[in-house]
Amino acid sequence: MIASRNLGFVAAAATLLAAAPLSSIFERWTWLIQAAIAVAVVAGAAALARLLRAPLWAQALSMLAGLSLALTWLFPAGGELVGILPTPTTLAHFGELLQGSVQDMRSYGVKVPDTTPLLFITVLGVGGVAVLVDVLAVGLRRPALAGLPMLAIYSVPVAVYVDSVPALPFVVGACGYLWLLVTDNVERVRRFGRRFTGEGRDVDVWEASPLAAAGRRLAVVGVALAVALPLAVPGMTGGLLNQFTSAGDGAGNGRFGQGGGPGRIDLFAALSGQLNQSEVAEMVKVTTTEASPFYLRFGVADELRPDGFRVRPPTGTRVDRELPGITDRRGAGQQRYRATVEVSRNLDMPLVPVYTDPVEVEGLNANWLYDRNLGVVFSNRDNSRGKRYTVEYVRSTFTPAALRRAPSLPAEHPIAVQQTRRPSVQQVDVLVSRLLEGKRNDYDKVRAIYDYFSRENGFSYSLSTKGGTSGQEIVDFLDNKVGFCQQYAAAMAWLVRAAGIPARVAFGFTNGASTGNGSYVMTNRNLHAWTEVYFDGMGWVPFDPTPAYAVQGAARSAWAPDSDAPDPEPSGTAAPGATPEEPGATAGPQQPDAVDRDVDETFDPATGAPIQRAPTWPWWTAGAVLALAALLCVPALRRMALRRRRHLPVAPAVPTGSAEAAGPPATGMVVLGADRDRARADAHAAWDELLDTLVDYRVRVDRTETPRATAERLVRESLTEDGTSATAVRLLGRAEERARYARNPLTGEPLRPALASVRDALAARADRRTRLLAVALPPSVLLRWRSAVTERSTRLVTTTGRLRLRMARWSPRRLLARRA
């Protein structure tokens, strides 16, 4: 009784420990207190039921009752009896809480605040797990099974965090589980009274139990399997996340996707990593009704910290409902278009790319939310891999005149407050004040900054610069004037903010390569960043300061013309996708003397499409097949080598000839020692070859038989109808027998022809499969290898066993024996 009470206590504690991973979800620790209360009540109810010697079902019922009491006390609806007895109103309240928890789960990203519905569902879950663990571990005495409900708790943070989950809480939970297992086993051993070793002999207390060794072996195998299996199963590794993380070579100080959630991605690091990838992977395919679309966009970094632009956690409403309309775009031409986006499996993010200002999204479920301010579609638990959806969006086009008319944003406007915040860098401020001289309205100011990033001012494009958007790095960029989209976009946003105008950095894809009919294919090379500037009454207006010649699929607009173009007149919307029939025009003006040499070679300047590399998998397949064939040939080759080696030391014909035919002692024969040894070796080689041949042809080989008996059995069973082969096998037997046991071996006998005739006779009797196997995969060689492996492992085990026995002499556990 005491023992089971103890076990029940451990079960409750283990449940609480197993709930540790939940700490990574909640902001505060309220849930833990409430869950502890619930678990304690459950454990107390179980102990009480056991004290009354109630059957198992009664124990379970009492635990459930205790759980409901605890829940009622913790989450009262008002109007309970004595404060803890649930009433129908309580149950209705619980139902509301459940529904509310579903709602909360959708709307909050991690870490969640302490809302009552979430706390309720947490306490309910932990309490339920406590009941299950108690029933399994104490009632049924199957504590190993109790790991399943504990694992269920752990799966919650795994489901919430898209990519990685902090490991430490899981360790805590695993410790609880191990504690439960150990307690149960100690209990069991105590009841048994003596350590069972499995060998039958008594084992001293200080000695390690052989069963423990078996357990260790099982554990090693299990761990190896657990590590190796995910490597072997395709699709479990190699997602974009891994590519993002592995390729972001120090470009950002935040690892992509660290901690999960769409608000924690270092999009800058991911961007530079992807642009530097040597392999081209298709990421998005989009078909739109718009003739010349602007960039597809999926993320925004609008929080400028001393270490650069950072992504804020987005908040929003469900994307499968009505989206908020476009209201703040006065004076802009607006038109609705429809686009179908297919995300390939290479893009794995908690964000999906959409065009600016979506008004309706189809094909995404309720997991996806739309942040109106940032204009991004994100999810807290889903990812974009393989998604296909349709976006209805409004394309706003602006004219420079309309933008000039836009008034400056009042300084106390929340957007102005937030989106102009920046660390003060004196060099930047000097530059901005120089650029803004004489500019009166916001648009002119922005254009002045925008135009500053031109070739005239010495800016050029290079992917090989070091990434980063912190103040110092921006200053470096402005000094060196070499960089790629990340630095251009960040620098412009910084400068515009310095000018007092709200600006942020947007991430997305350029228009990539057009495949006609309004379809575009975007690869990781088309990942891009640009600047968005806020104009009062116009909303966020995109500017792309990156040199267009270096960006495949770049688009320029009327209000932000290409600053490098020779024609100062804005080229309007003559951007890449304008003429889908001429995909060659999409890359913008290609200048032979382009400074930039770092644009990746895999871009075909003529078509703008990534060059199709010859696929490598046929080579790999052919290589693998060849390797396999070579591997399969090894036994046959080994067999051939063996045969050749055995045939090699043929004794020279002894001039005395057939001195001994039937085996009488060679009285008159003088045989030199060397000849005798050679004859002996010959006989042995021939006999070994015969035995191997027997194994190859699946004829039984008996280690208890003498050569003579073997030969007789062969004649009797395998070679009956063949007279010559019978004589031959008898000759071989006699030669081996005399080589082994007699003073003088047989010499000058035709052993090789005898072997050949025996082999032919055996082959003639064997069926086709045996014959084929004897040539291709000789069983004799395989058998020898197998026995060699067995021998090695046996020797290893023996050696380690002996070593362990010797080591056990100094085992400190020996001291235990004295105490016992």
Add this chain to the structure above:
Amino acid sequence: MTQQTWDEVGGLLPHDEFRTASDAIVTNIEQVIEGKTATVRLALAVLLAEGHLLIEDVPGVGKTKLAKALARSIDCSVRRIQFTPDLLPSDVTGVSVYNQETHDFEFRPGAVFANLVVGDEINRASPKTQSALLECMEERQVTVDGVTYQLQTPFMVIATQNPIEMEGTYPLPEAQRDRFTARIAMGYPGPQAELAMLDGHGATDPLQELRAVSDAETVRRLIATVRQVHVADAVKQYAVDLVTATRESPELRLGASPRSTLQLLRTARAVAALEGRDYVLPDDLQALAVPVLAHRVIPTADAQLARRTTDAIIAELVHRLALPQERQRPTYDTPRSAAGTIRPPFEPRRP
């Protein structure tokens, strides 16, 4: 422990003469015992191996006849003892009697003072009398009244006994059984042999017409030749393995003695020589294992209950035992660690 052998054996016989001499003896005996070539050759092999023979079979199959035929084929002294319950040891070994003329005790040699001693129905004598044979069979000498008398060379005891009839018999003690090199069973003759026997033995006793074809001197030279037969190390190892297997067999309470190893190899030499070989084969040992070993071992009670004869147990051991591979050692044959054996017996202990 080791068996005494005669020192005064003759010179070697060339191969052809050996074959002629041995074949002559075999052929001669076969005039009397038809269709039992293997048994006859085995009996001769035991003689050439300087051993003693125990013939065990039901009455009337020719045990005594074989013994007498072997004795008659060789021109040497032959004595026959009919073992009866009232036979005394002194009847076997000899006794000192007082000679009044010389006023001295005079030794009257017993029946064992011959080259061939045929002991009929040996298990009918009392153990006291049976024990009289112990010294003479092993050490080839007789000690009476403190005086030791050497026996003649060659010396061979051929004893017969009836295994079926138990009443009034005294089973041979282990020590006595161990002194017999081989135990052979006659077995019933085949139908043809029995027909031939009816024809041949109908009128006269063929034993009467049997002439000696050899003499003690020839036998001594035969024995000397047998001693020269080559035994390879592998064969010796195999003999040791065989004997060890009987000691380790779970079905046997008592395994074979080291003396049996010696006699096994010696008999194998003789058999090999009789077959015209100058080297011993494991085949010889396999063929001899049952006759040489089976009568020395004692089965466990379980095996007896299961009606397993020692012959069957030994035959199975031979079938199971692998030949020693002189070129590669078997892998599993690792020396047993001493730690496993010196542990105290099982003793429960609290954890």
